[in-house]
Amino acid sequence: MSRGADMSELQMTEKRAVILLSGGLDSATVVAMALADGYTCYTMSFDYGQRHRAELDAAARVARDLGVVEHKVIGLDLNGIGGSALTDSSIAVPESPGEGIPVTYVPARNTVFLSLALGWAEVLGARDIFIGVNAVDYSGYPDCRPEFIEAFERMANLATKAGVEGQGFTIQAPLQNLSKADIVKAGMRLGVDYGLTVSCYQADDQGRACGKCDSCRLRAEGFAKAGVADPTRYF
Secondary structure (H helix, E strand, O other), X not given: OOHHHHHHHHHHHOEEEEEXXXXXXXXXXXXXXXXXXXXXXXXXXXXXXXXXOHHHHXXXXXXHHHOOOEEEEEEOOHHHOOOOOOOOOOOOOOOOOOOOOOOOOOOOHHHHHHHHHHHHHHHHOOOEEEOOOOOOOOOOOHHHOHHHHHHHHHHHHHHOHHHHOOOOOEEEOOOOOOOHHHHHHHHHXXXXXXXXXXXXOOOOXXXXXXXXXXXXXXXXXXXXXXXXXXXXXXX
């Protein structure tokens, strides 16, 4: 058999996945889970005008450390529409829990991110898209709920050539019903180096965390409840 035929056969048999990788604790764990399940992994991050751009360096480190096939960074200007403390420096990042959906919610962010991941998955011939959303220890964002994931999967299979031709997509959210402590424990079993990750909404350029925002609070509680030393660096 020729080398070309070998490559064609490999592409038909390998399980490919596109994984949204922010550089935080959750998404790093998802990459490790997908790899452990036998997927050939392609990761995608977004430079969308976020104030915590250190997460992009963290995403690159995680992708390198876990050995994904390709890590792609897409530039977006969500800062152009504003409406979130993560993209508009005039809106303060809250440092104590509040009621309702917090101002760190970025309008339509996961919808946009999953749409671009869907496009890349179709190009790659991947049928699975992974996202690290969680509906247990989370900030209450509407685009982290199971209903959203299910609705997006239905849309993905209506709106794509692959879906119409019967090669449908599955949106995988393996952390959906896990506590932050359970996520930390799962990642530790899979060898995730959480010292490479950045979760803070207002991390400095060196990736050091504030220790006060919602994301920092949830992360610290997760390590504490898991009984695992927290490698987070604080400023």
